[in-house]
Amino acid sequence: MYTAHVRTKALALLQQGDSLSAVARATGVARSTIREWRDCEPRNRPGACPRCDALPIDQEAYAALLGFYLGDGHLAKAARYYFLRITCDLAHPRIIDDVVDLLGRIRPGGKIFIVRKPGCVDVQLNWQHLTCLFPQHGPGRKHERTITLEDWQEEIVTAHPGPFLRGLFHSDGCRVNNWATRVVAGEKKRYEYGR
Structure with missing residues (x-):
C-alpha cells in the first residue's frame, strides 16, 4: 500500500511523458501498479480509500x-x-x-x-x-x-x-431523564432533561 504522495508523484511523472519503466525506477513502485493507477479511476477501484487516494468522503x-x-x-x-x-x-x-x-x-x-x-x-x-x-x-x-x-x-x-x-x-449515552426543581417567581417548577 502506497501513500497518496507516492501515487501523485508517479502520475505526475507519467503526465510529463516518462515511461512506465522510468517511473517505476524513480518511485520504487511496480510497473503493474503504476499502470493500474494510470488506467483506473480511483473511485471505481475496489478498496479505494478516501485518504490514500485523495477521494472525497461523506x-x-x-x-x-x-x-x-x-x-x-x-x-x-x-x-x-x-x-x-x-x-x-x-x-x-x-x-x-x-x-x-x-x-x-x-x-x-x-x-x-x-x-x-x-x-x-x-x-x-x-x-x-x-x-x-x-x-x-x-x-x-x-x-x-x-x-x-x-x-x-x-x-x-x-x-x-x-x-x-x-x-x-x-x-x-445514558437514556434516562434527569429532573430538578427550582423556585421561579415564587413558584416551584420541575425541569426534566436528558442525561
Whole structure:
C-alpha cells in the first residue's frame, strides 16, 4: 500500500511523458501498479480509500461514525485487513440501522456484518484502510491512552458537530431523564432533561 504522495508523484511523472519503466525506477513502485493507477479511476477501484487516494468522503457520515468509534467502537487487525466493530444495544434497532447506514456511506460496496451477542450486536466492517480513517487506533484501550484528532478530522468535526455528538451520545449515552426543581417567581417548577 502506497501513500497518496507516492501515487501523485508517479502520475505526475507519467503526465510529463516518462515511461512506465522510468517511473517505476524513480518511485520504487511496480510497473503493474503504476499502470493500474494510470488506467483506473480511483473511485471505481475496489478498496479505494478516501485518504490514500485523495477521494472525497461523506463528511457528515464520517463525523457520526467517528463518534460511534470513540464511544463503543473497536478496531483490530485480522490476517489481511482491519475490522471495525461498533457495539449496539438490541433495545435500539434504529441506532443499529444508523450505524449500518454510516458504514455503507463511508465504504460503499463494502460488506457489513451483524454479529449477534447477548443483549447487543456488533456491526462490523472489514477493510485494509480503516487505520487511514481512524488513526487513533493503537495498542491498549482507548480510555487509557490519549486520543487526539488529526487536523483533517478536526475540520470535519467542526463542520459537522451534530452528527459527531450523535455518534458519541448513541454509543455511550445514558437514556434516562434527569429532573430538578427550582423556585421561579415564587413558584416551584420541575425541569426534566436528558442525561
